[in-house]
Amino acid sequence: MSTTQNTARSEVEIPNGPGAAAILAAGIGCAAMGILAFAGDASDAIGKALNFYNPTGTLSGVTTLAILVWLAAWFLLNRAWRARTVAIARVNVAAFALLAVGFVLTFPPFMDLLQGK
Amino acid sequence: MEISTHDLWTVLHGMGFGALFMLAFSGALAELYRMAAAGPAGQPSSRERTLLNFYLLAMVILAWFTVFSGAYVVYPWYRAVPPAGTTDLAEYPRRLLLSSGKTSEWHNIGMEWKEHVSWLAPIAMTMVAYVTWKYGRAITRPRQMRTAVLGFAIAAFVATGVAGAFGAFLNKYAPVRGGSVIILLEGEQ
Numbered sequence: 001m002s003t004t005q006n007t008a009r010s011e012v013e014i015p016n017g018p019g020a021a022a023i024l025a026a027g028i029g030c031a032a033m034g035i036l037a038f039a040g041d042a043s044d045a046i047g048k049a050l051n052f053y054n055p056t057g058t059l060s061g062v063t064t065l066a067i068l069v070w071l072a073a074w075f076l077l078n079r080a081w082r083a084r085t086v087a088i089a090r091v092n093v094a095a096f097a098l099l100a101v102g103f104v105l106t107f108p109p110f111m112d113l114l115q116g117k
Numbered sequence: 118m119e120i121s122t123h124d125l126w127t128v129l130h131g132m133g134f135g136a137l138f139m140l141a142f143s144g145a146l147a148e149l150y151r152m153a154a155a156g157p158a159g160q161p162s163s164r165e166r167t168l169l170n171f172y173l174l175a176m177v178i179l180a181w182f183t184v185f186s187g188a189y190v191v192y193p194w195y196r197a198v199p200p201a202g203t204t205d206l207a208e209y210p211r212r213l214l215l216s217s218g219k220t221s222e223w224h225n226i227g228m229e230w231k232e233h234v235s236w237l238a239p240i241a242m243t244m245v246a247y248v249t250w251k252y253g254r255a256i257t258r259p260r261q262m263r264t265a266v267l268g269f270a271i272a273a274f275v276a277t278g279v280a281g282a283f284g285a286f287l288n289k290y291a292p293v294r295g296g297s298v299i300i301l302l303e304g305e306q
Binding site: 014016018019020022023025026029030033034037041053055056057059060062063066067070088089091092095096099102103106107108109 | 184188189192193196225226229230232233234236237240241243244247248251252255256261262264265268269272276
């Protein structure tokens with residue numbers, strides 16, 4: 001069997017779990033960014049709590065926590081799915097929905113709409 | 118010819134990292150689509166796959182450099198608070214924009230959206246690079262993994278476009294100024 005055939009075969013045999021974990025975790029990370037940005041904007045108390053580094057303000061806490069949520073989700077999902085083949089179509093739907101949450105919740109006019117401003 | 122340290126960092130953030138990352142999308146999207154296309158014509162060689170993996174890795178590094186330099190180097194200068202009684206707000210871009218109803222929405226919509234949405238790009242591109250590296254052409258079997266990779270790559274492109282466009286406009290209406298001056302070249306007069 002040639003090297004190319006071996007490579008192609010090994011690619012097919014990799015379970016899709018690790019890929020699905022990365023995809024869903026990316027969606028979770030994007031949604032976390034939106035949710036935290038919205039929370040920091042909507043509540044003064046949360047905004048102040050997210051001020052991890054004063055020169056950057058609330059943005060420092062929003063981004064730090066969103067990155068931690070993303071990496072934690074990736075780690076946990078990867079551990080659960082690393083040897084499994086999962087329903088990737090469902091994972092995609094969830095990941096794209098979470099990505100959309102990230103986009104709309106970072107959009108200031110939508111934030112204002114949700115807050116009734 | 119001189120430039121201030123704040124100007125230099127702003128150029129590095131926007132043009133050095135951000136614009137280069139944005140430019141790289143055309144190649145990445147075309148190559149990802151070609152690799153994921155059906156048929157033997159789309160089958161990349163081992164060398165081409167290695168090149169694509171390094172290309173995507175470079176994009177990931179550029180994306181993270183862009184957001185970190187923006188948030189932790191340039192943004193603090195942008196949102197600096199002027200001392201009481203300051204009337205010339207040229208070195209306080211946020212306050213300068215908010216001082217007039219004609220420019221305030223550049224901050225309230227432009228900067229407020231840019232500072233958050235830009236972070237979706239490195240998260241999305243890190244996933245795209247990882248999945249492409251791990252699965253290669255197998256992302257087409259089944260095709261849903263290809264859909265996620267291309268979809269998130271396009272989302273990263275859109276997020277970068279929003280951030281880049283608002284960044285350019287913000288820098289036009291309220292550029293980040295100040296810092297020490299670096300003399301690059303001196304003319305005769």
